[in-house]
Amino acid sequence: xxxxxxxxxxxxPGIDVPGRLVTNDDIIKILLAHGALKPGTDQPWQPxxxxxxxxxxxxxxxxxxxxxxxxxxxxxxxxxxxKALAQAGIGWEDIGILxxxxxxxxxxxxxxxxxxxxxxxxxxxxxxxxxxxxGKTKLRIPAFDLLAACTSGLYAIDMVRKHLLFGETxxxxxxxxxxxxxxxxxxxxxxxxxxxxxxxxxxxxxKDEGPSGIICSQLGSDPWSAETTHSVGKDMRVHETPSxxxxxxxxxxxxxxxxKIIPELAARTLAQANEDPARKRPLTIGDVDLxxxxxxxxxxxxxxxxxLGIPVEKFYVNVDRRGNCSSASVLMALxxxxxxxxxxxxxxxxxxxxxxxxxxxxxxxxx
Numbered sequence: 431x432x433x434x435x436x437x438x439x440x441x442x443p444g445i446d447v448p449g450r451l452v453t454n455d456d457i458i459k460i461l462l463a464h465g466a467l468k469p470g471t472d473q474p475w476q477p478x479x480x481x482x483x484x485x486x487x488x489x490x491x492x493x494x495x496x497x498x499x500x501x502x503x504x505x506x507x508x509x510x511x512x513k514a515l516a517q518a519g520i521g522w523e524d525i526g527i528l529x530x531x532x533x534x535x536x537x538x539x540x541x542x543x544x545x546x547x548x549x550x551x552x553x554x555x556x557x558x559x560x561x562x563x564x565g566k567t568k569l570r571i572p573a574f575d576l577l578a579a580c581t582s583g584l585y586a587i588d589m590v591r592k593h594l595l596f597g598e599t600x601x602x603x604x605x606x607x608x609x610x611x612x613x614x615x616x617x618x619x620x621x622x623x624x625x626x627x628x629x630x631x632x633x634x635x636x637k638d639e640g641p642s643g644i645i646c647s648q649l650g651s652d653p654w655s656a657e658t659t660h661s662v663g664k665d666m667r668v669h670e671t672p673s674x675x676x677x678x679x680x681x682x683x684x685x686x687x688x689x690k691i692i693p694e695l696a697a698r699t700l701a702q703a704n705e706d707p708a709r710k711r712p713l714t715i716g717d718v719d720l721x722x723x724x725x726x727x728x729x730x731x732x733x734x735x736x737x738l739g740i741p742v743e744k745f746y747v748n749v750d751r752r753g754n755c756s757s758a759s760v761l762m763a764l765x766x767x768x769x770x771x772x773x774x775x776x777x778x779x780x781x782x783x784x785x786x787x788x789x790x791x792x793x794x795x796x797x
Contacts, residue, residue, distance in 0.1 A: 432643030433591040435795065436520075436603070437634035438765040439513025446509045447501040449628065453493045454482035457624045464618035469681070475621070485624055486750075490728020494627030494753030496613035503536040504545035506630035507609035510761075511546065514605070518634040522550050525634075526601020527593050528573045531582025531608045531757040533661075533785075534615060535575050542609065543573035571601075578651075579659070580724050580785025582757035583608030584793065587633060587781075588647045594637050607632040608758035615664055617676035625726075626677065627753030631761025642775075645794040646702045648695060652788045658683050659786035684788075685730060691784050692723065692734035695792040699780060703794050715740055717778050718794075722767055724783040725749035725759045746772060756785065773797055 443449020458480050465474045485491055497506070507530055515521060530543045537545075547569045554560040560568060572593070578585045583606070590604035609630035616623040663675035696715060704712045715738050723731065728749050735742040746767045755762055760783050767773050774797065781793040 431595065432638055432640075432645070433594050433635050434638045434640070434643035435633050435797075436636040437514040437516070437518030438761070438768055439510045439515075439517060439632045440762045440765040441506040441509035441513075441609075441630040443495040443497045443501070443506075443628050447505055448498040449495055449501065450498065451493055452496050454485045454491070454624070457485075457494075458482065460618050461621060461623065466619050466621045466623070469621055480621075488729070489625060490747070490750055491624065491753050492750045494751075495629060497611050497628045501611070502545075503532055503534055503542050503609050503611050504549060506611070506628070507532075507542060507607045507632070508546050508549055510609065510630040510632035511605055511607055514632040514634045518603070518636070520603060520634065522554070523568055524603050525569075525571060525605050526599065527571055527590055527604040529576060529586040529590050529604075529606050530574075531576045531578065531584075531586040531606070532610060533577065533579055533582065533756045534611045535577070541573060541575040543575055546607075547571075547573055578785060578789040578791075579787055580726065580754070580756045580759060581783045581787070581789040581791045582785070583631065583759065583761045584781060584783045584791035585649060585789070586757075587635065587644075587793065588649055588791065590635050591644055591647070594635060602637050604635045605632065606635060606761075608756075608761040610756045610758045612677065612754075612756060615661065615675040615677060617662070617674045620676055620678075622677065622679055622681065625754045627755045629752060629755045629758045629762050631758045631763075631765050633761060633764070642796045645706075645796055646699065647791065647793045648699050648702065649791045651790065652687070655683065655687065655788045656786075658687070658788060679786075685727070687788055688726065688730050688784055689733050691790050692730075692782065693737040695782055695790060696721070696734075696738055696780065699792045699794050713778070713794075718744065718780050719777040720744060720746055720767060720772055721780045721782060722746045722760055722764050724785070725752060725763055726754050726784075759783070
């Protein structure tokens with residue numbers, strides 16, 4: 431038995447919830463107004479030095495979307511989840527588990543997952559779809575958040591998958607979501623603020639006896655570089671002076687790790703898939719139709735593609751219009767790849783992510 435992806439959905443600020451499109455010209459004005467420093471120096475950018483084309487050349491991002499003050503993480507997660515459920519042709523009452531990956535959870539507690547379920551129940555009762563006497567007990571399911579930085583979305587998928595496969599679990603469906611409001615934890619005196627976008631992605635997972643589904647997964651971490659990237663100002667550490675919220679990142683060190691981990695994960699994932707004694711012939715990287723990788727930087731795919739001996743076009747890219755959406759990144763990219771017809775029934779798809787910690791995950795999926 432496998433667990434397959436039965437539905438996908440996404441939420442975009444400015445389209446599905448209140449928000450706006452932020453172009454490179456917009457972010458440059460914000461950075462200049464806040465005296466953002468040139469990376470590795472104590473010198474601020476001067477007008478004309480930081481351009482839209484420079485950002486495109488460095489990271490491949492043209493625009494990103496940010497929420498306004500009204501929506502919270504659970505609102506984005508709920509929109510993406512509702513779309514995934516609709517595509518799967520099921521309702522909330524069919525879900526046996528909800529896991530949300532997020533680097534920007536709505537609160538430390540309760541979990542964003544519980545906030546989502548609370549809103550579902552209230553909305554269903556208000557709409558008259560569920561009687562109040564029954565609605566309060568309809569979604570008494572496991573609901574929790576995962577935090578593995580940008581890898582949280584894939585961690586959520588894997589936890590839900592393994593829950594569904596566990597012998598004591600009677601649930602047929604589960605829901606995994608990645609949701610972020612990263613624009614609320616940015617220090618605009620840091621040029622890296624140009625990297626981040628808001629959004630959410632969701633997948634409905636279903637136990638299935640057929641050939642399609644998640645073949646295998648690889649999850650892990652390299653905590654020796656835990657300090658390479660971390661949150662600032664949103665923590666329980668004691669600070670003598672208040673710290674302005676920010677996503678602090680050693681970009682070059684993270685990039686070196688990413689260029690190493692992508693080929694390594696691809697090889698390890700295929701090796702694990704080939705351990706199946708029922709497989710008639712070993713899978714190779716050439717059999718993979720599309721790689722949906724964490725969208726940290728459009729420039730990071732060229733070296734791994736050469737290393738793996740595949741066309742760079744096998745890496746799906748949407749970071750140019752979404753920015754780095756952390757936990758939501760891979761799930762949003764997967765949804766958009768499906769919408770664009772880049773993934774069809776029978777395709778072999780590799781999902782891959784990496785994030786602060788340093789964490790990493792990959793999955794091989796037969797669509």
